[in-house]
Amino acid sequence: MTQIRTETDRQATMAQWDAQQRAVASGILRDIAPLQADDLVLTGSETAWLPTGCSVKKGQHFSVSSTGANIVDRDHAVIIQPKYALWVRIGGHGPIRKIIFEKETVFCAWADGEVEAFTKALSLWADMDGAILPGPRDVSEGGIGVSVRLTDAPETNIQPPEHWAFMDIFGEVTIFSGSGTDISVDTHDGDCCILETPVDIPLNDRTRLSWSWLVDKLPSELPEDLVLTHDYISVAVRFDNGRDLTYMWSKELPADYHFACPLPWWCDRETHWIVESGTAKLGLWQDAVRPVASDYRKAIGDPLPGRVVAVWLIANSVFQRIGGKARFRNIRLSEDGTDRTVTAGSGLRCYSIG
Incomplete structure (x- = not known):
């Protein structure tokens, strides 16, 4: 099941957040464009x-x-x-x-x-x-x-990486770039979006999610399991029961720590799993492979959903406005031991090898 840090730990994080934000508040407020008379x-x-x-x-x-x-x-x-x-x-x-x-x-x-x-x-x-x-x-x-x-000006047109789409409830953003299989994420002050691609694969004990990522900058210096520190970059899978499991890199939270999203509404749908911890590997390519069904049981519990229906890339810097930077390659869902595989960004719902 999801894990919860102690109240003492949470209070210590909020004290750090308080000092961090007070130190930068005047500069952030000064940069807000002033309202105009006709607005x-x-x-x-x-x-x-x-x-x-x-x-x-x-x-x-x-x-x-x-x-x-x-x-x-x-x-x-x-x-x-x-x-x-x-x-x-x-x-x-x-x-x-x-x-x-x-x-x-x-x-x-x-x-x-x-x-x-x-x-x-x-x-x-x-x-x-x-x-x-x-x-x-x-x-x-x-x-x-x-x-x-x-106006006669040309329409503003932002395209997501090939075979991916901006989740409609977040709208279009400028923070994702690259090809469908090599995607850069560069969040700025106050950005938040989910990029998604549809897949269709059974969820069972052989299901694996794998990817490579190079994270240059984390969007939070603090543990991300509180509302006001919940800025992060992750790769996620969504299931046919409406829930999703997101895999994150955290500076402070330990590897394999998992927690329910602290945000309202999302707390009943989204669970976060820390894959990498600390800063020693920042700027270096890292490979990850996750046993999705096993992670689901540990973090969320039974019953297991029937299928994985989407892969997401998530980037948020709304709360602390620090911003983050990362690249993702070769995001892949597969059923080990069979010839069935689904590659995120391929534009195919199912691709058979051989």
């Missing part, structure tokens, strides 16, 4: 999408510019930037789209109607029509400013 300002407490005053026809280009941030905790510079939280839709319904660049993101209108804006803050989407899961929507200090206008 539509979103506080993060909204429960309904707000009209922006800009109406579009399908095929027209419109730009979304943003300023400010939702300041959750000023003393510790816990902020939610527009590039993570600001979404738009057209005509009162989905699909919804996240901005990519705060200065300006240009969209090609996918419907007729008025452009609406919403800041997700720390909420989670219930669907891609724009409803959010139940939970608190507190007013944040500051605010995210939004300005929308028609």
Whole structure:
């Protein structure tokens, strides 16, 4: 089952986090772009999408510019930037789209109607029509400013590595690059995304997940098992029961330590497993092979899911804003002792050898 550190350990981590964040808070807050007089300002407490005053026809280009941030905790510079939280839709319904660049993101209108804006803050989407899961929507200090206008500028277009896709609830980001089988991750201040590729393989005692990774920089100096320190880079597998198991590298948590995700909603779905610990191997290629079924039983328990349905690459630097950098190669799922294998990024749901 999942492991839990002692309350003393957790308090020590929070004391380290407090000192770390207070030391950098003034610089982070100083870099927030000031709100403009004509901005539509979103506080993060909204429960309904707000009209922006800009109406579009399908095929027209419109730009979304943003300023400010939702300041959750000023003393510790816990902020939610527009590039993570600001979404738009057209005509009162989905699909919804996240901005990519705060200065300006240009969209090609996918419907007729008025452009609406919403800041997700720390909420989670219930669907891609724009409803959010139940939970608190507190007013944040500051605010995210939004300005929308028609434009002739070309559409902002970010492509994920071949055969991978941005998970729709996180939207498009600029932090992943490379080919489908050699992917670089470079998180910046306040980034969060999951890159995914579908697979379809039975989960049994022969199932193995293997990969090579070179981690140059970890996005957390502190144990990642608390909400405010939960910045990390990982490779993960998702199962047909809706749960997922993510494999991480941690500076402080020991190898084989495993824990339920500390974030609301995700805590019932996601479990983290530390594969590498410390900093001695940073900057060096490392190979990893995991017995997925055995890890699942130890970290989550029985019953075992029937199938693995997706492979994920996860990168988060929202909370501490340190950023991280890594490369992944040869991510592979296989059933040892058989001729069945599935290679993440291959674009194939099943590939038979021989």
